[in-house]
Amino acid sequence: MKLNTMAAVMSFVSKIENESAEFYQDYARRYPKTGETFSSFIKENKRFEKVIKQTYFGVITDTIEACYSFEGLDADDYEFVINSAPGTTLADALRMALEMEDKIEKFYLTVAELSYSLMADIPVAFKRVAKKRQDRKFTLQSLLETV
Amino acid sequence: MEVRKLQNYINGEWVASESNELEEVRNPAWDKLLCHVPMSTQTEVYRAVQAAKDAFPEWRNTPPVTRCRYLLRLIELMEERFDELSRVQTTEHGKTIDESRGETRRAIEMVEVASGIPSLMQGFNLEDIAVGIDEYAIYQPLGVFCTLAPFNFPFMVPLWYLPFAIACGNTFIVKPSPRAPMSQADLFMLFDEVGLPPGVVNLVNGATDVANNLMEHPDIQGVTFVGSTPVGRIVYRKCGEAGKKVIAQTGAKNFIVIMPDAELDSSMASLMSSFFGNTGQRCLSGANALVVGDDAFYKRFADKFVEAAANIKVGDGLDESVQMGPLQNVASKQRVAGVIERGIKEGAKLALDGRKLNLVGDVPETCFLNPTVFENVTPDMSLAREEIFGPVASLLRAKDLDEAIRIINGIPYGNAASIYTTSGKWARQFQHDVEAGNVGINIGIVAPMSFFPFGGRKDSFFGVTHGQGRDVIRFFTDPKIVIQRWF
The missing domain is CATH 3.40.605.10 (Aldehyde Dehydrogenase; Chain A, domain 1)
Structure with a gap:
């Protein structure tokens, strides 16, 4: 699905933040060892979505090129598959999480790049969240090494 | 109901x-x-x-x-x-x-x-x-x-x-x-x-x-x-x-001057927004793209512009994939379609015909037009002089910035004018000499913020x-x- 407009990008942000939060919720229940980390991720996801949307709603004006900045941006490139099969091991779950976070980070960096010269504060917000996702990948990698 | x-x-x-x-x-x-x-x-x-x-x-x-x-x-x-x-x-x-x-x-x-x-x-x-x-x-x-x-x-x-x-x-x-x-x-x-x-x-x-x-x-x-x-x-x-x-x-008839040193790739989204945002129904819309430069530069610009305009998704504005909505009513659509017809009769070249509809979803055609682009428009044509208030762009040419400014200052409107350039000298000359109340430098829609007055001159x-x-x-x-x- 093409993400032609800022409105479409915002809806996709909600989708990926909600879906990844659901993933962490599911596995935090299954593997209490991850509970604290995953719970903090879930809280962060809400905050990330809020930061991005606040920025968008705060600066969107009739002058901003919101409808024309995202040539070539396709949601299909950033969709992630979540396997919630009952027998999934913690190691597999963490690998899935890493893959998911990698896609989300790439999505945020791509949007930041595409909107860099046009969208006022918006690329800054996306870059900030992408950086947090990168930090999160380090955390996940460390967890994986302990499994 | x-x-x-x-x-x-x-x-x-x-x-x-x-x-x-x-x-x-x-x-x-x-x-x-x-x-x-x-x-x-x-x-x-x-x-x-x-x-x-x-x-x-x-x-x-x-x-x-x-x-x-x-x-x-x-x-x-x-x-x-x-x-x-x-x-x-x-x-x-x-x-x-x-x-x-x-x-x-x-x-x-x-x-x-x-x-x-x-x-x-x-x-x-x-x-x-x-x-x-x-x-x-x-x-x-x-x-x-x-x-x-x-x-x-x-x-x-x-x-x-x-x-x-x-x-x-x-x-x-x-x-x-x-x-x-x-x-x-x-x-x-x-x-x-x-x-x-x-x-x-x-x-x-x-x-x-x-x-x-x-x-x-x-x-x-x-x-x-x-x-x-x-x-x-x-x-x-x-x-x-x-x-x-x-x-x-x-009313308005806003010119956008494209200088030969303009960053075309990074400007295109801004230009599309200027010409076709709000379906061209705004007094700050770009109406005339006035291209300064040789034939090769003009062709490069025109090809990019027409291609970008042709790719705009048109449909119901509540559909988030849509980039341009309909005209506000059927009378507006008919009026703009009439302008397109007149432009052809005046001798302009129709590079992109917005009357050939390509709509997202199953919306009725009643109020819709796709973006239209005319080439070979000259400053004396009504296409270049009269407010259209619809998604119609005219491409004109000028040999240098002096001529571009003369063309702009020769029309009765003075709402907004923009220049796309990487030259501070040209930008400064444009800002100084152009007779418009709102001036954009690499900005396509010069909408003053609420804490500045909304300029506007002449008609x-x-x-x-x-x-x-x-x-x-x-x-x-x-x-x-x-x-x-x-x-």
Whole structure:
């Protein structure tokens, strides 16, 4: 699905933040060892979505090129598959999480790049969240090494 | 389902109009009836003016800091209902949801700036103009003002004036566009919640008759208008004859100069937004792309421009994949289609024909046109000179910047002009010499922020002070000069 407009990008942000939060919720229940980390991720996801949307709603004006900045941006490139099969091991779950976070980070960096010269504060917000996702990948990698 | 009939808001109450004359408001994307809007009677207009006049003495004596608290509450409510307000604009006008959200944000910014009225409205003084004598200027409100609003930014434009007017201590009447009156009705529901004293803000639905009744009423101190140049002239003349203050922000034919050193790739989104944003129905839209440079540069630009325009997704503005909505009504579509036909007859080359529809989803074709691009347009053609107010771009050429500026200054409008360049020298020359009230440098839509005046010259503006910012504060007040000596 093409993400032609800022409105479409915002809806996709909600989708990926909600879906990844659901993933962490599911596995935090299954593997209490991850509970604290995953719970903090879930809280962060809400905050990330809020930061991005606040920025968008705060600066969107009739002058901003919101409808024309995202040539070539396709949601299909950033969709992630979540396997919630009952027998999934913690190691597999963490690998899935890493893959998911990698896609989300790439999505945020791509949007930041595409909107860099046009969208006022918006690329800054996306870059900030992408950086947090990168930090999160380090955390996940460390967890994986302990499994 | 019963289709509602909009009401007027007079003296702090919603009242049904006595008029049996109704007009339909239709969703232009789906060609569906949304509501009926009454053409209010003269009696109703006079009732609104009387309510505003009666409210004025107490309101002007309300301290500015208290007056602005009502606006702060309004901002809260607008933020709470941000998306709801935006969706109504898309429904009644057709613009995309991003564009409506942009309009809502701009509207809120107007109220935010107006809520700084305790600072903005301050006068000035000079001690000892002669020994022991001081002089000072106090800015005082004048009474009842009104605005005659356009259809293209139905929610925002009345807020270029209303919050400033009432913050200054005046009272106010809005006549929304009968083509898109719903978002103003929703705004007035918020005013009702805010709890302003009755009569401070009023809304009267209608068309030309209501506008005339307002302009001719002796108790109206001033009128603001946004719309076409021919109507703006009438408003200016009528108000002038009656001794009223007036701001008339009118038509446009905006040029975008593309210099040979312009960053074409990074400029294209901005150019598409300029020419086709709001379906070209805005006074700041780019209309003529004036390309300076050799044949190879022109071809590179034209190819990119036409390709980008051809790729624009057109459909229902509530569909988030859509980049351009319909024209606001079927008459607008027919008018713009007629302009395209005339352009062909004038000898311009139709590089992209927006009449060949390519729409997203199963929307009816009723109000839609895709983007149109003409090449080989010359400055004498009507395509280059007359306001189209639709998604039609004309590509012209000039041999150098001097010639480009001469072409721009040769048309009667002076609303906005932009240049795309990486040269500071060219940008500076353009900014200095071009006869336009709003100038963009690598900016396609030069929409001044709420704390700056909205420029406009020649046939694009009639009046003395402009809308927004400090200018509009001067419009809604009058300086009283006091010279004092104490024995």
